[in-house]
Amino acid sequence: MTKEQERAIAQFLAQYAPKDEFLAILLAGSLAHGYAKPSSDVDIVLVATEREFERRVTERKLTFSLWDVCEYEGGYIDCKVVSLATLAQVRDKGSDPARYAFKDARILHSTVPDLAGLLAAVTRYPVQDQAARRHRFLCQLLAWKWYLSQGLEKANPYLITLAVQKLVLFACRVVLNENERLYPFHKWLLEETRRAPRQPEGFMAMLDALMAEPTMAAAQALSDEVFAFAGQVEKETDWPNQFMRDSELNWLMHEAPVDDL
Structure with missing residues (x-):
């Protein structure tokens, strides 16, 4: 991870961590998986309250991008919004790509008890199958x-x-x-x-x-x-x-x- 990407993450956290409608913020994508390049975008998962999540489902705003945070050429913040209920569904019946989206995810901010344990269950391989x-x-x-x-x-x-x-x-x-x-x-x-x-x-x-x-x-x-x-x-x-x-x-x-x- 470059210093420019670190600054972008810090700026994003300063804006979004104080928001009550978000319970947790995760770093995901290529930066989390170890595939990133200096030009890679920053992938963020926002864990929203159920009320905020349902509002965004209705308004079709479960994903959005921010282009004014990253200081490096071509950089942007790519955000996806989930809820704790969504994470529970992924844990119980999610596809591999749905699970992989949370693999290696880094918790940047959280008010959720044992979120790490939930993420571990979400990304566990379904060996029973x-x-x-x-x-x-x-x-x-x-x-x-x-x-x-x-x-x-x-x-x-x-x-x-x-x-x-x-x-x-x-x-x-x-x-x-x-x-x-x-x-x-x-x-x-x-x-x-x-x-x-x-x-x-x-x-x-x-x-x-x-x-x-x-x-x-x-x-x-x-x-x-x-x-x-x-x-x-x-x-x-x-x-x-x-x-x-x-x-x-x-x-x-x-x-x-x-x-x-």
Whole structure:
């Protein structure tokens, strides 16, 4: 963290810590995760009272940016507003990206008893789902390997690009799952995976090779390594039925993802 970023945080705290509608202020984002550059913005999470949170939900003001606090070029404060009830929901049923948003978060100001304990629970990996996740991620890997074969066969550049992205995503998700590490969403996926202490030998190089030159040989080599790493057998994995449940019929169990609306 640079001195300019530290001054920006201090100025923000001077303005927002005295506000009664905010119970706590957290430093999040790249500065908290250790990915920041001198030009990085400052990510702040404001824990609001329930009344303030509901007001902001109604007015659609759960996120805002401040451009007049940072003294360095391109710098700004990026703010997101949550409540204690929101944090409890993330703890109980949050997605990995929702949990990861609070990973490494630094408490800058708080009037909440044991907020650190709540954040620890929020960012705990859901180990109770580890075996099920392993199966589901491996099924996605095999499904998108098949889609890559279709893209190559039909010379469909869109399908090839999408299949490669999904292959990388779910290969990484298997590795993260085996290491009990949260999926951070796409921006930090490769960095978080690179940090995983246990992974197939040459794994990151295999991902780079597949992205640079999508071939079935590269996809199969990646699949073989990931399955061996996870201790599973490809030919014993019923991926079509699991893929149908997770990617084609998911709208039967909950709202379809926005990609599929």
